[in-house]
Amino acid sequence: MDPVEDTLRRLREAFNSGRTRPAEFRAAQLKSLGHFLQDNKQLLQDALAQDGGLRSAFESEVSEIAISQDEINLALRNLSAWMKDESVTKNLATQLDAAFIRKEPLGLVLIIAPWNYPLNLMLVPLVGALSAGNCVVLKPSEISKSTEKVLAEVLPRYLDPSCFAVVLGGPQETGQLLEHKFDYIFFTGSPRVGKIVMAAAAKHLTPVTLELGGKNPCYVDDDCDPQIVANRVAFFRYFNTGQTCVAPDYVLCSPEMQERLLPALQSAITRFFGDDPQSSPNLGRIISQKQFQRLQGLLGCGRVAVGGQSDESDRYIAPTVLVDVRETEPVMQEEIFGPILPIVNVRGLDEAVDFINRREKPLALYAFSNSNQVVTQVLARTSSGAFCGNDGFMHMTLTSLPFGGVGASGMGRYHGKFSFDTFSHHRACLLRCAGMEKVNDLRYPPYTDMKVQLLSWSLSQSCSLL
Ligand code: NAD
Numbered sequence: 001m002d003p004v005e006d007t008l009r010r011l012r013e014a015f016n017s018g019r020t021r022p023a024e025f026r027a028a029q030l031k032s033l034g035h036f037l038q039d040n041k042q043l044l045q046d047a048l049a050q051d052g053g054l055r056s057a058f059e060s061e062v063s064e065i066a067i068s069q070d071e072i073n074l075a076l077r078n079l080s081a082w083m084k085d086e087s088v089t090k091n092l093a094t095q096l097d098a099a100f101i102r103k104e105p106l107g108l109v110l111i112i113a114p115w116n117y118p119l120n121l122m123l124v125p126l127v128g129a130l131s132a133g134n135c136v137v138l139k140p141s142e143i144s145k146s147t148e149k150v151l152a153e154v155l156p157r158y159l160d161p162s163c164f165a166v167v168l169g170g171p172q173e174t175g176q177l178l179e180h181k182f183d184y185i186f187f188t189g190s191p192r193v194g195k196i197v198m199a200a201a202a203k204h205l206t207p208v209t210l211e212l213g214g215k216n217p218c219y220v221d222d223d224c225d226p227q228i229v230a231n232r233v234a235f236f237r238y239f240n241t242g243q244t245c246v247a248p249d250y251v252l253c254s255p256e257m258q259e260r261l262l263p264a265l266q267s268a269i270t271r272f273f274g275d276d277p278q279s280s281p282n283l284g285r286i287i288s289q290k291q292f293q294r295l296q297g298l299l300g301c302g303r304v305a306v307g308g309q310s311d312e313s314d315r316y317i318a319p320t321v322l323v324d325v326r327e328t329e330p331v332m333q334e335e336i337f338g339p340i341l342p343i344v345n346v347r348g349l350d351e352a353v354d355f356i357n358r359r360e361k362p363l364a365l366y367a368f369s370n371s372n373q374v375v376t377q378v379l380a381r382t383s384s385g386a387f388c389g390n391d392g393f394m395h396m397t398l399t400s401l402p403f404g405g406v407g408a409s410g411m412g413r414y415h416g417k418f419s420f421d422t423f424s425h426h427r428a429c430l431l432r433c434a435g436m437e438k439v440n441d442l443r444y445p446p447y448t449d450m451k452v453q454l455l456s457w458s459l460s461q462s463c464s465l466l
Pocket of ligand 1: 112113114115116117121139140141142143145169170171172174175188189190191192196211212213214244245335337363405408441
């Protein structure tokens, strides 16, 4: 038998046995996942540094390990509350009954992760899937090889092997995996592969979450302190060497603001990475030769105003700012996913909003202004997965906010309780009382006008008599 088929059969049997349903089982798995992070912190740090091309321990800690641990802690604190049946309002006809929403596990779910935050983007959805009581197949990215190895070799020692499995592979193997039936697929990656995943899921009518990418606009109003904006934009653009799905992808501002921003961006970059960013311990490298060559090509768009250096032998691209870019150039056509920040000139808020709305809805949108009115105008007149005024992706630090895209940037949401809900079926339940049959006479033939009126009235009364 095909080993994947065998694994899936085993996991499905475990789910059908009811093993994953009790709160105690879920909590034990979550705690064990926390132990995996704590016991193997150095191993994980080393793997993440290797995959991230010498990414700093600081970046790996805050964006991968600490975030995953926070999600585990939150789930452990709230598990019983999340699992509780949710009472709903009733009409007069069901006053004596119990009406509630039961959160039940979906079954066997598949989580597919990309390479750019290979631990976070595997474990954070896993926390949701575990909390909701599912059996899980994890498919890490084959490109972040060191983290993939730790996930494949060490993580299974911490989770119940009858309920969880790590399956390895690249596009071909993942394509084969997707031929199998899952009860839910949670995919994080590119829009191109997102379409492949959704098409494969459609064959089984399997619901999906697609956490995709795109170009995140960053509007900078004339009424701003350019140094504050530059610090915040540069930090979030160059974090993880720009390989972040929610990074500000390009700046929209007036030519006057551009003149003020450029020296401020140069100053922020020097402050963060020194005069020679290539030797900075705070800047990682581009994940692969393929990505390096793509990014090097983008350096030829517009005119380099800051940075622009690259070194193929080291897969190094300097933190770069481009100006005079045309909308038709590749840097404005594709998701950049690297340490390059183009600035596009607009004459003001209206033109910026038009520019944004002519494109696909982004995963995140940023607006900087000292004027609250300007920020709220951008918010009100555009759409995106998330919005943050006067900063970069700080919204992601709140597990109370849903994380996910809209339109081409994806569908579905997770983080905190949203993850639990994503991996749960919200089952509509009504437990009627077995007696009081006289009341039901109203709905039985022979039908009369009076019965219709009384029945309609009783169904429309959303009240609580008891
Ligand atoms: P990718 O789409 O190439 O790969 C993601 C996963 O899909 C990997 O596990 C890979 O093995 C698998 N895969 C690749 N090709 C496949 C195919 N033909 N059939 C089936 N599976 C296939 O993405 P990536 O390059 O790893 O990551 C970068 C992309 O992910 C960017 O577009 C970025 O914006 C996006 N991303 C989104 C989020 C988010 O939360 N929305 C987070 C991180 C990255």
